[in-house]
Amino acid sequence: MYDCIIVGGGIAGLQAAIQLGRYAHRVLVIDAGTGRSTLCRQYRNLLGWPDGISGDELRRLGRVHAERFGVEFRHGVVVKVNHAERNNSTEENVITNTGNTGNTDCTDEGVGFIITAARATGETEHTQRAEHTEHTEHTEETENTEHSGYIEHTEGIEYTEHTEHIKHTEHIEQTECIDHMEHTGHTADTERHEQFHALTVLFATGVTDRFPTVPGLRECLGLTVYVCPDCDGYEVRNRRTIVLGAGDTGAQMALTLYERTQHLIYINHDYRSSPVSKKVAAQLQAKAIEVQHEQVVKVLTVGDGQFQGVELADGRVILAERAFIAFGGNKVHSTLLKQLGVERFENEHIPTELRSKMTNVDGVWAIGDIGLHAEQVAIAIGEGSQAAIWIHKTIMTLQK
Numbered sequence: 001m002y003d004c005i006i007v008g009g010g011i012a013g014l015q016a017a018i019q020l021g022r023y024a025h026r027v028l029v030i031d032a033g034t035g036r037s038t039l040c041r042q043y044r045n046l047l048g049w050p051d052g053i054s055g056d057e058l059r060r061l062g063r064v065h066a067e068r069f070g071v072e073f074r075h076g077v078v079v080k081v082n083h084a085e086r087n088n089s090t091e092e093n094v095i096t097n098t099g100n101t102g103n104t105d106c107t108d109e110g111v112g113f114i115i116t117a118a119r120a121t122g123e124t125e126h127t128q129r130a131e132h133t134e135h136t137e138h139t140e141e142t143e144n145t146e147h148s149g150y151i152e153h154t155e156g157i158e159y160t161e162h163t164e165h166i167k168h169t170e171h172i173e174q175t176e177c178i179d180h181m182e183h184t185g186h187t188a189d190t191e192r193h194e195q196f197h198a199l200t201v202l203f204a205t206g207v208t209d210r211f212p213t214v215p216g217l218r219e220c221l222g223l224t225v226y227v228c229p230d231c232d233g234y235e236v237r238n239r240r241t242i243v244l245g246a247g248d249t250g251a252q253m254a255l256t257l258y259e260r261t262q263h264l265i266y267i268n269h270d271y272r273s274s275p276v277s278k279k280v281a282a283q284l285q286a287k288a289i290e291v292q293h294e295q296v297v298k299v300l301t302v303g304d305g306q307f308q309g310v311e312l313a314d315g316r317v318i319l320a321e322r323a324f325i326a327f328g329g330n331k332v333h334s335t336l337l338k339q340l341g342v343e344r345f346e347n348e349h350i351p352t353e354l355r356s357k358m359t360n361v362d363g364v365w366a367i368g369d370i371g372l373h374a375e376q377v378a379i380a381i382g383e384g385s386q387a388a389i390w391i392h393k394t395i396m397t398l399q400k
């Protein structure tokens with residue numbers, strides 16, 4: 001049995017893994033290899049990295065660091081988490097897995113949690129090593145395979161009859177992870193699941209941004225196209241900047257950025273389904289922010305992710321130095337927690353106890369962007385350590 005299983009090996013999960021590893025606990029991180037930290041090509045607001053660091057590199061370093069302390073990693077998608085006492089581990093096509101250092105199996109009911117994961121195909125070793133980083137690469141082709149033109153939350157995956165138990169709308173976010181894995185050259189084996197037993201479980205599953213799959217956009221993310229005005233408002237000061245968004249959400253982003261630059265153009269890409277309200281339109285007008293109601297068909301770049309402007313559906317080209325995206329409707333990956341009885345806010349983020357980051361369910365923690373805060377790397381890191389300290393205290397108590 002693991003002392004802790006961390007679901008999600010992004011920034012928050014990795015920091016928690018490092019801290020828990022340093023207590024010499026038995027820790028497994030199960031990660032789909034997607035997430036916001038795989039999208040951002042440069043974090044510039046982080047202590048120790050004045051010239052910025054990419055999400056991929058930060059993740060690679062975090063994993064190498066955690067592995068030093070014996071933390072194990074699994075590339076896969078967690079599809080279910082149960083209380084152990086409620087577990088019926090006789091499901092067909094489920095492999096029980098005690099881990100390298102495990103001493104009990106999943107039939108040891110009554111303690112902790114059973115975590116069921118669809119493993120990433122192509123992985124042969126129990127512990128996939130940190131050097132294996134090709135799943136973090138992004139290509140333009142992968143963007144264009146989206147059905148709806150958005151990176152979003154579809155129910156498109158067809159499960160086999162063996163996996164009927166996960167064929168449910170509540171697994172939308174798992175299908176999304178699986179879809180994203182496919183875009184990065186990996187797939188999740190949804191026909192066979194593995195189960196792991198852990199005393200405690202920590203969720204660090206993050207949020208997925210909704211944005212259109214316009215060619216050229218993804219390679220600019222974090223470099224010259226941003227999502228967070230608190231993180232990157234500095235980058236657009238006095239620069240000609242396009243806000244690419246939907247309805248009032250995008251318009252509000254333009255209004256927020258006005259304190260950084262007055263050279264703003266708001267392009268309402270979703271103008272048909274998300275018109276700008278009269279009230280917000282008046283605010284834009286009062287600040288003389290130009291508004292275009294047209295779809296963007298291409299992001300124009302030069303070199304590696306250097307934004308130049310956009311091409312609109314009507315053939316016009318609008319040039320600018322930088323851009324922000326703001327479409328709203330981001331997906332919070334908290335469904336698995338809901339299934340465990342964890343309380344959620346209306347917006348699907350998870351409330352936690354201030355000091356420990358534990359949820360309302362004993363033994364279940366939630367950190368990083370699934371919590372309710374400013375959605376920043378430094379905060380995800382802080383919460384990773386914070387939760388790990390209290391998970392450690394809990395493990396020590398349980399093991400007495």
Ligand SMILES: Cc1cc2nc3c(=O)[nH]c(=O)nc-3n(C[C@H](O)[C@H](O)[C@H](O)COP(=O)(O)OP(=O)(O)OC[C@H]3O[C@@H](n4cnc5c(N)ncnc54)[C@H](O)[C@@H]3O)c2cc1C
Nearest residue numbers: 008010011012032033034035036037078206368369375377
């Ligand atoms: C384009 C962009 C630019 C950004 N720029 C900045 C910036 O400049 N500064 C800053 O501070 N912040 C920035 N952010 C925000 C920052 O990336 C997030 O705050 C940070 O990544 C949150 O970390 P996290 O661990 O909570 O989530 P993530 O980094 O998203 O990691 C979540 C992990 O959970 C995994 N996962 C989810 N569900 C499952 C499942 N069911 N089974 C297994 N694994 C699962 C995912 O694959 C992923 O690896 C930016 C975000 C974006 C998208």
